[in-house]
Amino acid sequence: MNEPLKPVYLDEKLVEIRADGHQDYRSKALPTWCPGCGYFSMAEGFTQSLKRLGREPEDVVVVSGIGCASRFPFFINAYGFHTLHGRTLPVATGVKQANDALTVVAVGGDGDAFAIGGGHIPHAARRNVDITYMVFDNGIYGLTKGQTSPTSVLGFTTPTTPYANGDEPLNPLMMLLAAKASWVGQAYAGNPHHLTDMMAEAIAHRGFSYLHILSPCVTFDKTTRTYKNLGMMVRDLPADHDRRNLMAAMAEATKVDRPALGVFYEEERPTLADVMDGIAERARKGIAAE
Amino acid sequence: MNEPLKPVYLDEKLVEIRADGHQDYRSKALPTWCPGCGYFSMAEGFTQSLKRLGREPEDVVVVSGIGCASRFPFFINAYGFHTLHGRTLPVATGVKQANDALTVVAVGGDGDAFAIGGGHIPHAARRNVDITYMVFDNGIYGLTKGQTSPTSVLGFTTPTTPYANGDEPLNPLMMLLAAKASWVGQAYAGNPHHLTDMMAEAIAHRGFSYLHILSPCVTFDKTTRTYKNLGMMVRDLPADHDRRNLMAAMAEATKVDRPALGVFYEEERPTLADVMDGIAERARKGIAAE
Amino acid sequence: MTGTDVQFAICGSAGDGTIAAGDILKRTMAAMGYKVIAFDIYPAEIRGFGKCISRVRVSIEQAYSLKRRSDVFLSLNDAHAIPHVGEVRDFGAVVYDDAPIATIPEGAHISAHIRPAQLPYGASFRQISDKVTGNARARNLVALGYLAGLYGMPRDAFHKTIGRKFATKAASVTQVNVRAFDAGYDAGASVFKLDDVVMAPPPVGADGSRAQMMTGNGATVRGLLDADIDCFFGYPITPATSIMERLATDLPKRGGRMLQTEDEISAIAATIGAGYAGARAATATSGPGLALMTEMMGLGVIAEVPSVTIVSQRGGPSTGLPTKTEQSDLNLAVYGGSGDAQRIVLAPTNVEGCYRCAGIAFELAEKFQTPVIVLIDLYLSNRYETVIPPEVKPFAPKAIPDAAGRSSGPFKRFAFTDDGLSPRAIPGQNGGVHTITGLEHNELGRPADQADNHQRMSRKRHDKLLAATRHPGLTVAKRFGRTGKVDVGILGWGSTFGEILEAMYAAEREGISCSAMKVVMLSPLPVHLIEPFFDDCRIVLVPELNHEGQLAHLVSGTLGRPVVRLDRVTGAPMEVDTILAEIRRLALGPAAGNAA
């Protein structure tokens, strides 16, 4: 039988790895991602950035949705909540409301974020919830075996678009900028050092930070978002890019054929916790706001 | 008892109006809006624009969500579907998929659109479904008696923000532009002639047209979005505004303190129906897109 | 019912001050030490001139619902009041303004609609108001004073309430209103009383000083606060909105946080997120919102995260009848989940129960690590009852899990134990690091789909809840009336149980052998209490405000036994007479009943 040999998950179940292979921020479970999947560098970059920032595993909560990307928390040694498809941000908001001291990182795929979960993004952003949202964008639904996602390019052929995708893809960076995220950056799985820097910076940002990470699905996308294609496309943001200038960030974000890596935009604004503290203070002082 | 006399709904139930009061595009039901509500001019502008465009009532479908704004279909003589809170756009998309010949207009309030329904907007926009979406933005939840909405201004005092609203409001126009709506315009309830023109143009546009309409809730908002305040704030778009220039549109949209009226952006792009027809053609010819 | 038991109905538009008059009446009565139940009806989505009715039942013994027939009826607006005059009983009173503002068409004045057996009292409320205050706006207080005078109620008590009501306004406001009240009082006191309504003073020692008039929603908020809620997440929806609105004011005062989310999915998601992080977190909604929460509830079940959801039902399905009451979300509350998603569902039957269930919901959610739904309805949300709040908060404080000392080996968040309850740890705690998931998982919380694991975990999640039916301090089901074998049993839940009790006691007075049971815990069902009740009853009647007989079906399905359904969906509370008629129909007759 001439069945092509395809990349595979390393194991059908999560496998406890031996204690001697244990890193501080890696869980004892071996990732179930396909060999070569861009997501491996996310796990690596994340653990390194946590180490760099000196956060303790028990003070970190990783919240994810459903998808290959959302398997992330299982592979990290921190508190984790693998929630529902698309509900990453409201759950993360709840965690943070309960305890300001926690470092809360929300993680999901492009489908999780922009299809089923799209309604929550503008609200987490405008409220400036002090969490970091990392979207692993492979332009496809990996876990359900390769259908188009809202970021799939025009012409992409998948099981649900056998006659080629005709739906205009979304532009996540523009959307996040329009939704008033106070930190917006982009990284690429094939550039792990920069990725690590970006993660560390995103986590360190006080307020809602959005990190968009381009990543190939090596199993289901052989044509569009491959390492080869992405490697040729990505570029650095211009050296003189002003990350305080919203319109400059927007303009860079429109250039989807040459995705730029780096920090597009940054601003300081009261976080949701700041607002809540203000309310509590006014309430205790008996100041109704009339 | 010194109860202030407040504006009221004209009647607790929809009232059939007498045949002699009947206009072609107005239903026989008397609007249940509070006297002075900005929504009256929407109903008037809409019927006039339909008349101007020469659409027959039976070829028009008005789809709405839930809220004061969403009561709209009951007052129009056309097919109508008063759906669920936030589900205006997917229902309208379904109607249009079923029958390209219909003129489909989706209507909702700011809460319906940007709170519970926010996740659907980018997808209707990017697919360029050939419908018109009119959001009646009063910056408040009218029907549930005056809580904040995602477009409420900072500092607004409502029953859910007794110590003043601290959530940064969304910028609907920027969001729609970022989501690739192919026609984006803004009108004001207090400027009914311009409103009528905008409605007619939005409906005439081939593709997804988004019309944002500023409107006061005279009953629950006495302080922020009043006729007086809005009247002083609104301005026309600059005469030289280039509606084909996305960045120019974005820049205008950022100026929320002086909301501009007019067409911010326009482009021609295949509609969802065009994409579907292309797929059907390829399918019939047996062209899988590999 | 011995001693005073008088129901007042005040009808007019909001602009007439109808609700305000009812409010002063009920608060005064409660402060005097009477038991009070009150329910206001407002028109849908209307302000200003729509029809309002405020009904206030005042009694010495505990009453359970409004009476079908009022004893005293006050019209503040004849156009609205005329269709309702009929609700006054024979020899009851109808009070109205005898000087209409303008000439009116024949039959439009209320006096033309009073039945011969009703006693009419006309007085010139507008005119009196005009005279003593300079305008007609205080006519509602004049009318209220008239009633107080007519039935010899103490002036002072009213003055106090009026003073309290306008405490935040200028002193002159109180004075004007007191003046209007007194003028009305004098007019009422001078009338020759013809009706047979008697207002005996409350028994000596009856102390109303700690009594409060609370709605179901108000009591719910109080319960949440007394259980030290940390976070609330909500999205406005009738009839639950006022829960969020009150918490918006009260929660921050205690350092808690209220967030209005973008929709109901976010509200429950954030509630579960906060619960996971160790907070006492709750949300509140109505049927349509609960429908949206269905998927997230399932996550709470399998990931074993505590959460509390208050659901106030309204008419359904779908957007339905937003301002009318109904009990038709039982199915959704109990069965609404994919997979075997059992959780705890409580349905209090009165205002005091709302307080108790809201608070205990946190205890249950934490102890059993599961979502808890508290199911009320518009009638209960908005109805006022006298409640004496406990002096000491009656709820167990938050049991903060402690992962310390567990640092040897990975934390088994879902360890199998004898009672099915596993150790919990919350983010921030050393030694408790773990990941939870909506996937089936093993004891560590790692995804695991082996047959025996799923079988065991399913059983764990189901069986651990059974102990909830014996949770201390919570009445999960209770029988009222006659004990032992009876002819007709009436099983009920939620707000309707008040009418059931009234009907049951009335039937008993007629000599019918009967007994009633309320079911407060709808899931898991307290079979150990319900089954013996069935054993004792020849026939069981289940009156409820839905069309499919949802409790009837639930209980029949669990017990495998038949019941007789009594379903109504009128948007209004069930009438005592309707239940009574059905009890009579089912009874073998008074003799047979007594012989048992």
Place this chain on the structure above:
Amino acid sequence: MTGTDVQFAICGSAGDGTIAAGDILKRTMAAMGYKVIAFDIYPAEIRGFGKCISRVRVSIEQAYSLKRRSDVFLSLNDAHAIPHVGEVRDFGAVVYDDAPIATIPEGAHISAHIRPAQLPYGASFRQISDKVTGNARARNLVALGYLAGLYGMPRDAFHKTIGRKFATKAASVTQVNVRAFDAGYDAGASVFKLDDVVMAPPPVGADGSRAQMMTGNGATVRGLLDADIDCFFGYPITPATSIMERLATDLPKRGGRMLQTEDEISAIAATIGAGYAGARAATATSGPGLALMTEMMGLGVIAEVPSVTIVSQRGGPSTGLPTKTEQSDLNLAVYGGSGDAQRIVLAPTNVEGCYRCAGIAFELAEKFQTPVIVLIDLYLSNRYETVIPPEVKPFAPKAIPDAAGRSSGPFKRFAFTDDGLSPRAIPGQNGGVHTITGLEHNELGRPADQADNHQRMSRKRHDKLLAATRHPGLTVAKRFGRTGKVDVGILGWGSTFGEILEAMYAAEREGISCSAMKVVMLSPLPVHLIEPFFDDCRIVLVPELNHEGQLAHLVSGTLGRPVVRLDRVTGAPMEVDTILAEIRRLALGPAAGNAA
């Protein structure tokens, strides 16, 4: 079961061509005129080297499920196969490669795990493949050929299937595979057969030429297409995804439209939008998606808009066990809505039923103006059965409502009628202009919350559905086996009914007086058929794949009668032996049964 009834099991990894070998086997058998049932098991979310098992049951008489014990077992990969050898019955065959590639630790070769009563056959599949094709990749076809030779199946039939399978590839591919098959065949045919497995040829005249091997999902798609579906809206979710994927290819060919929406809420919303506009529209999902659709379903109920939703269940609650089968979404399908939100729910029990229910769902949705849910599960979605598709499309064409001639007066979309079915009009039609809403409404569709209107509309929506239980061309419930009074009745639904039938017939052969009934329409429940069945059975057993006994509860609740539950949540189909053991336990004994 007389004549041939042989079950093959092939075990290995995907890389071994396991599923492909099973596929050729089942298609060949079907083409020969046998009845075939086949079910493949893949590991969760895995490609490449995870364990696969392909089971193929080949029989002359209709079988209803897989057998618990296979007759013939083929290992393509010992590491995966060893734990499964035990499933082969005594005197059945275990076939394996006797030349492993490398030296292996003791016990790792399958030969060490064969029980004494099983008959081992070793042959060198890799080696033979290498010899005749140049590499070992065609070893699955060698092994398949070996089986065919061993049991004397016709070579030609296999050649044809292989040719068809590789029709789109270069001719050399077919040739290589046929060569490998033949080499294996020769080896198998030359072996001295020791087992007692007999493959009698299908009866003369058995015509497999029109038989097709279809999965439940495949048959569902075929049913939707044969009912002339216009629009499909979907969101990917296991195990329903393949329905959308097939329609993505097939629907546009007929001018229909498939749209992948942004989530399940949009999918059902658009389906209802399209249904309102007159299209035959459907969506498909699994439990978590259905949970999200709950609110929108309620709108379909009250606004009386036709829609079809296919739900393929997987293990729950929540994300649960995405690749395992379960029947635990019955509660959600039947009760999942706020308010009294009854709709039609169909649960086919086999692949042919999927075809029929999917098509008839449109007839029902249109006729009764309501959402229709077709509830299947992963086991049925993915299992193959021989189906002979009807030559003429068996479904009523779309009944396009006609508003013409109604132009006098406003269109009463919700007019009260004798059968509760109101006239419909669709956008574009003159004379039918109207607005629909999720609010309770009057006959015109205008919001209306009067008591009597809500009562009548609720009754209308409920009662109109009752006639669905007598819809022509649809088996809503059916009894199998012995008629009249029996000792044990077995009531079942969905995919499990196959195992129930096998168990029931086995029990009958043991002399137990028993009978089985399948319930296809779960809502409204066909009480007129189920009640008499209960009357005939001393005791009723309800085996199902969930933990709460969901059908048991539904039927008990509706009939007010007890049943005996048999619940399993192992992620796998229920075992026939499990049901049989329970029937035996409940039976009074063979004698008593026969005496009835």
